[in-house]
Amino acid sequence: QVQLQESGPRLVKPAQTLYLTCAVSGDSISSGSYYWSWIRQPAGKGLEWIGRLYASGTTTYNPSLESRVTILLDTSKNQFSLKLRSVTAADAALYFCARTPLYCGSGVCYLGAFDVWGQGAMVTVSS
Amino acid sequence: DIQMTQSPSSLSASVGDRVTITCRASQSISNYLHWYQQKPGKAPKLLIHAVSILQSGVPSRFSGGGSGTDFTLTISRLQLEDFATYFCQQSFSPPHTFGQGTNLEIK
Numbered sequence: 115q116v117q118l119q120e121s122g123p124r125l126v127k128p129a130q131t132l133y134l135t136c137a138v139s140g141d142s143i144s145s146g147s148y149y150w151s152w153i154r155q156p157a158g159k160g161l162e163w164i165g166r167l168y169a170s171g172t173t174t175y176n177p178s179l180e181s182r183v184t185i186l187l188d189t190s191k192n193q194f195s196l197k198l199r200s201v202t203a204a205d206a207a208l209y210f211c212a213r214t215p216l217y218c219g220s221g222v223c224y225l226g227a228f229d230v231w232g233q234g235a236m237v238t239v240s241s
Numbered sequence: 242d243i244q245m246t247q248s249p250s251s252l253s254a255s256v257g258d259r260v261t262i263t264c265r266a267s268q269s270i271s272n273y274l275h276w277y278q279q280k281p282g283k284a285p286k287l288l289i290h291a292v293s294i295l296q297s298g299v300p301s302r303f304s305g306g307g308s309g310t311d312f313t314l315t316i317s318r319l320q321l322e323d324f325a326t327y328f329c330q331q332s333f334s335p336p337h338t339f340g341q342g343t344n345l346e347i348k
Binding site: 151177178210229231 | 275337
């Protein structure tokens, strides 16, 4: 059974960098069968996809955050990380990591849904 | 970006009722449409993927339909544990956007 667990500082000062990691257990992050994403949810609001990572290290980011975001793979620890630079109060949110299956057949591949989620990490931005 | 619009934003219903939530995409997303249930302080839970495929372990009272730009989530006989917030989401193209959510409350 695959499990994801977010960890990292829960209080970040304005203008500094938010850093979270997502530890994956029960599956290899390098298997190539999944994409690995970060998603966030400000208190009382909806869900915003931040970006994703594939086993090759290839990343895709939400254009709204792309200038400030880096998602990296750490195969030695079977985890991936999120860095969000120059944070403001608007970046305070519950941050989730999630897995998306990649389905391939007849030379075509497509992404499924976010089928496994971490429990979330609440990050506050305050001096 | 593909915009996902859910309606209604909130809904009051009683145990045993049948309810339907709709989700409209700003462009065709084929069948790359998924539904999630979220309870306060918890991660979303995948209910239905690819429009109508029930995730393992999800009760059969949940069903999904639609195609192209218009989709529905139906709960046939509401149970107490179904009162939650529901989101749709597209995986057709990044950024993978979500609907704004539908808050299902007890009447």
